[in-house]
Structure formats: C-alpha cells, structure tokens
Amino acid sequence: MNVVQIQHEEDAAPTFDDFWSLYPRHVAKKAARIAWDRVTPANQMAAVIAIASWRQIYMARDPDRIPHAATWLNGERWEDELPQSTHASHAPAVIPVAGPKTAMPESVRALIARLKR
Numbered sequence: 001m002n003v004v005q006i007q008h009e010e011d012a013a014p015t016f017d018d019f020w021s022l023y024p025r026h027v028a029k030k031a032a033r034i035a036w037d038r039v040t041p042a043n044q045m046a047a048v049i050a051i052a053s054w055r056q057i058y059m060a061r062d063p064d065r066i067p068h069a070a071t072w073l074n075g076e077r078w079e080d081e082l083p084q085s086t087h088a089s090h091a092p093a094v095i096p097v098a099g100p101k102t103a104m105p106e107s108v109r110a111l112i113a114r115l116k117r
Contacts, residue, residue, distance in 0.1 A: 013041050014048040014104060021115040022051045022108075024058045025066040032069035039073055045104065050078035052108045057083065 016036045020029065039047060051072075058066045067077070 012104075014044055017116075018112050019044070019048050019051065020069070021112055022048065022055055023069045023072070024055050025063060025068065028068045028070055032073065035070040035073035043076070043078065047073060047078040048112075049105060049108055050080075052111055053082055054080075055111075 016033055019036060020026070020032065023032070036044065054077075067075075071077075
C-alpha cells in the first residue's frame with residue numbers, strides 16, 4: 001500500500017526567500033544564503049518568526065545599524081530578547097513564544113505575502 005503524505009502550506013518550512021523578504025537590510029545576499037543553509041529547519045522557522053518581530057524595531061533604526069542578514073543568522077539572533085519599547089510604533093507585529101515552532105503563524109505568513117507583492 002502506497003501512502004502519500006501531503007504537506008499543508010501552513011506546515012511548510014520557510015524558505016530563504018521568505019526570510020530575505022522579511023529582513024529589512026538587503027545586502028550581502030550570497031553570504032546570507034550560505035548562513036541560512038547552515039541553520040537547521042527548526043531554527044529556520046524560529047528565525048523567520050523572530051525576524052517578523054525584529055523587523056519593526058530595525059525599520060525604526062538607521063539602516064547602517066541593522067546587522068547584515070548573515071551576521072544575524074550566524075549569531076542566532078532569533079534567540080535574542082526583543083527590547084522593551086514604550087512607543088506603540090515600535091511594538092512588534094508578531095511576538096515569538098518560547099519553544100519550538102512547527103508551523104508559521106498566519107500573521108507572519110501574511111506579512112511575507114504582502115512584502116513579496
């Protein structure tokens with residue numbers, strides 16, 4: 001008996017293009033892709049979820065103060081705590097919850113779709 005396993009889109013692993021579309025500083029793409037390929041699939045999911053939150057914080061900064069994507073990935077910055085902010089404009093759109101992620105939150109998926117348009 002052949003069993004075909006169908007992976008639902010919401011369970012699909014994030015791609016480098018998903019991460020790149022969310023990351024607010026688009027420099028050194030080749031280095032970022034190499035760093036992405038070194039990250040485990042579980043941590044790739046965590047990275048995409050985290051950068052959706054960090055994006056809002058980084059967008060309020062001088063672009064030169066945003067780390068390159070490879071630096072962010074190599075430093076496992078998805079594990080960093082978000083800074084406390086008293087300004088609503090700096091509040092993250094997505095707040096990561098501790099623990100491994102197996103599915104991408106709909107808010108992150110919607111943000112990726114909006115940025116890829």
